[in-house]
Amino acid sequence: MRAEEKWVVRIHDDNVNSFAGVALVLEELLGSSPGEGRAAAERIHTTGSAELDPLPVGPAEDFVAALQVRGLHATLRPAA
Amino acid sequence: MTDFAHVTAWCGRIRMALAPNTASVLHHTLTDVAARLAGSGRGGIADTALFPDAYRRRKPSAAFRDRHGAAMRAEVVAAFSRVLGAWSGGTELELDLAGARDLRLVLAHAQSAYLRQPRWEVPVDDLFATRWGAERTVAWLRELEGHVATAALARDDVPVFLEL
Numbered sequence A: 001m002r003a004e005e006k007w008v009v010r011i012h013d014d015n016v017n018s019f020a021g022v023a024l025v026l027e028e029l030l031g032s033s034p035g036e037g038r039a040a041a042e043r044i045h046t047t048g049s050a051e052l053d054p055l056p057v058g059p060a061e062d063f064v065a066a067l068q069v070r071g072l073h074a075t076l077r078p079a080a
Numbered sequence B: 001m002t003d004f005a006h007v008t009a010w011c012g013r014i015r016m017a018l019a020p021n022t023a024s025v026l027h028h029t030l031t032d033v034a035a036r037l038a039g040s041g042r043g044g045i046a047d048t049a050l051f052p053d054a055y056r057r058r059k060p061s062a063a064f065r066d067r068h069g070a071a072m073r074a075e076v077v078a079a080f081s082r083v084l085g086a087w088s089g090g091t092e093l094e095l096d097l098a099g100a101r102d103l104r105l106v107l108a109h110a111q112s113a114y115l116r117q118p119r120w121e122v123p124v125d126d127l128f129a130t131r132w133g134a135e136r137t138v139a140w141l142r143e144l145e146g147h148v149a150t151a152a153l154a155r156d157d158v159p160v161f162l163e164l
Helices: A019-030 A032-046 A057-069 B020-037 B058-086 B097-111 B135-153
Strands: A006-012 A050-051 A075-076 B005-010 B012-020 B092-095 B160-163
Touching: A006 A057, A019 A032, A019 A057, A019 B097, A019 B135, A032 A050, A032 B135, A050 B058, A057 A075, A075 B005, A075 B012, B005 B135, B012 B020, B012 B097, B020 B097, B020 B135, B058 B097, B092 B097, B097 B135, B135 B160
Parallel strands: none
Antiparallel strands: A006 A050, A006 A075, B005 B012, B005 B160, B012 B092
16 A cells, blocks of 8 residues: 555445434545435445545545444545 | 434534433443443454455455554544544533544444444445344434434534434
């Protein structure tokens, strides 16, 4: 894992978090509005996942950790 | 005995009114899970049951847990402590947005203590595959998580009322 490599944070759909719960977490961590959070949660449910813009490994891991602490299923994949 | 939970949101505050039995059982449940997260009480809860693998491969996922796992668990434990520190099991709670976020987090993670598989792997047709016959507990945790989150997203002056 190289420091300059970029990583994509992926938030996965699951069967246990409510739409509102996902929206509330996204609102908190991304600074989105409640409506934008709900729309993002709907996209995750409809498409199975949503991806954020690529980040260096440190910030990407920190963001995945923050999402997982809040109960979401978040993972990392290398940016293409 | 009738169980109920009423969740009301108005002007940035969230109020919960619980039946006495609902409050008692919920408080006992969260206290039990908090003890298990802290490593005491009946059976601890492993990091692998709380947090999914961060990477596709096992080795970098284990390294991720080495780097972040302790701090992540500490954050979850701290949220349980804040919730239980502010609520002693009474039938009424009043929360600000930060308190509601803590309670939602706690209600989400508490499910892990009662499910036979990690929360993120539970299939849609097996949502209540629980340990120790805890289907009702998981159902209440899940429904309350959604209600608290819905109330916390309501920021307008129009009151929101949700009932379980």
